[in-house]
Amino acid sequence: MSEVGRVNGQRSPSSEPIRADDPIKFDTDVLVLGGGPAGAWAAYGAASRGARVTLVDKGYLGSSGATAPGGNNVLYVEPDQKLRDEAVASRMAQGGYLSEARWIHRILDNVYEQLKLVEQWGYPFPKDEYGNSQRSHLQGPEYMKLMRNVVKKAGVRILDQSPALELLVDSHGVGGARGVSRLEGLPWEIRASAVVIATGGCAFLAGGLGCNVLTGEGLLMAAELGAELSGMEFARHYAPSAGGGTVTRGRTLGWGTFSREDGTVVDRRGDPDALARALLDGPVYAVLDKADTPEKRRILRGAHAIFFLPLDRAGFDPFTQRFPVTLRYEGTVRGVGGIRITGDDCSTTIPGLYAAGDAASRQLVTGASSGGGAFNAAWALSSGGWSGEAAAQYALSLGRKPHERTLQAAGRAGVQSASTGSASIETAAVIKAVQSEVFPLEINYFRSVPVLEQSLRRLNALWPAVNGAPGTSADELLRSREAAAMVQTARWSHTAALARTETRGMHTFAEYPDTDPRQQRRLTTAGVETIRVRPEGLAPASAHPEPHPISWRKAVAA
Amino acid sequence: MIELVSVSRCIECNLCVKVCPTHVFDEVEGAAPVIARQSDCQTCFICEAYCPVDALYVAPFADRSVPVSEDDLEESGALGGWRATIGWGPGRTPIAKTDSTPLLESISPRRRG
Ligand SMILES: Cc1cc2nc3c(=O)[nH]c(=O)nc-3n(C[C@H](O)[C@H](O)[C@H](O)COP(=O)(O)OP(=O)(O)OC[C@H]3O[C@@H](n4cnc5c(N)ncnc54)[C@H](O)[C@@H]3O)c2cc1C
Ligand code: SF4
Ligand code: SF4
16 A cells, blocks of 8 residues: 555655755854754754854754664763773773773763753653652653754754755865755755764664664765764674664663574674674574563563564564564764764864764774764763854854855765766665675674775775766765765775774774784774875874865865 | 555645655645655654654565555554554653663673572
């Protein structure tokens, strides 16, 4: 009974050529790109500091991104010095000592305070038997609906279904962005004194819960201005999803027993790679047999309800019947890397440009291990708020107003042909090709140097393919830009991985099974066409000028 | 994937067109929205949560479309099932308020005893 297809009266502006002569155009002080938790907190933070704020989202502020459909555990530790110190020490060790204790303390302090605010705003945290609020978990739909209301009340102008495609830049730094409105089929250009990139991570359309909007444009836009990335080598996180569905909230599987087709049990005790290894040989199933009382089952359903939704609908009784389990690649979402932050205020190397949430590198707080499970949510909330406040302060202190600047659009691959008369970008084929380099466990999970090198060569060969002519409709433009950003993100993470010749946190190499104490430092990745990796704190990237048409530095030099 | 817009239930508020993160629906003048880009559906169930009259159904499978029957879905309680579970809609208690996540540790299979 599905109603696929077209009928009379259907409005499909996103599939028609965009009306370039009639753009949506206005100025704002702070422009926030992305409306997940990081973008919402950034917009709230900036508006609370008295700036005029605009937030644009590819989807919809409230429903879009990795948090909204499911939910997040949040790093919430009582302000007890001993508890806090233990939490910090344990994360430092887990993260291969690439994080910074001071930053972890900062987010612990901040989240504790801000979740009280979330409760005051109306989030109904459950209470324990003494009536104390339990603030360590946020149900996604509820949290993000609330954040939309908070952001709206703060006076922020919201553009939904309006993906950003490229940044505007002049010699003073970033000056806004351009994108398209899918509901109106119009381009938009918003000039701003400061921009916060909060577009989430890049999950390569792998179909994990809420993650198909996360395709890396934020990273590419920042890099086109010359911003650096950090932690890209750790994009090696795969999450289990059950029953042929998308739900990648996996905690409930802790009550499961895994088995192969023939029924032999996959012993996962003490072996983080057991599931992946079993999947190389064939299908794997799980049954939640450790939830062996009605009480346990009730608790599980009342915690991660979304885990059960696809299983119920597919007709499994997950407590007694085996259901298939696969691994979905998560790219940088639960995989750490992103735009490198250079200050406590989440600034970047580009004046006026800030990064927050999964679009930023989370290594400062997670090190080499995944931020899923509490840190990512805490980081999104904290970096969001800090970047928004700083962006507002920066914007309000600028003498020059956005409309007085001569700004240029900095987007290249996927939004502008490298030369006139280029063939159109074969978007679907490119996306498939990228996925076949990042999804396979044989390439990206069980990493080995020669295999990753070959994969990188194939990815590099794809780069010209995304420099062809983009399409003319909002849908086509977005898809070609997404394809370019995914190719680029894969190139960055493979390149960075090859530069870390050791095993640390999420990154492993068959040839280098040990942790090398000399490599206990973060790696910075930069560049669009030519990619450079260097240990953080060594030669600044500006020593190697980017051979790219418009970078912020080029604009400065001009 | 999204499989159904129930024309008989839909009140044409077009909220699903706005909230769907991957822009699957198109508005239709004077009628219910249509599923215009089904293969872009990311099976996130969020449209069901937002639809005020339980007119949408998202089948659980990420990578394939399956035929569904509105009558069967109605009978089994699947239509509107997710909205009821998360406690959205008049007179309901949001699941956030009864969230049992804090109790998970107490039933962890890793705990001895
Ligand atoms: C299933 C799942 C469960 C998780 N559970 C936990 C957990 O328990 N604890 C934890 O700490 N972390 C968890 N995480 C991670 C956590 O959800 C993310 O770290 C968090 O959502 C990041 O917030 P964000 O705002 O940076 O990005 P997102 O929430 O992903 O939001 C990004 C937003 O940017 C928008 N966007 C993307 N591209 C553009 C563009 N070009 N223009 C405009 N807008 C754009 C998207 O539409 C989206 O709204 C989980 C992740 C997943 C996938
Ligand atoms: S949200 Fe529901 S009622 Fe509103 S247009 Fe969509 S299907 Fe119809
Ligand atoms: S399930 Fe999610 S992606 Fe699919 S139509 Fe509904 S809101 Fe859109």
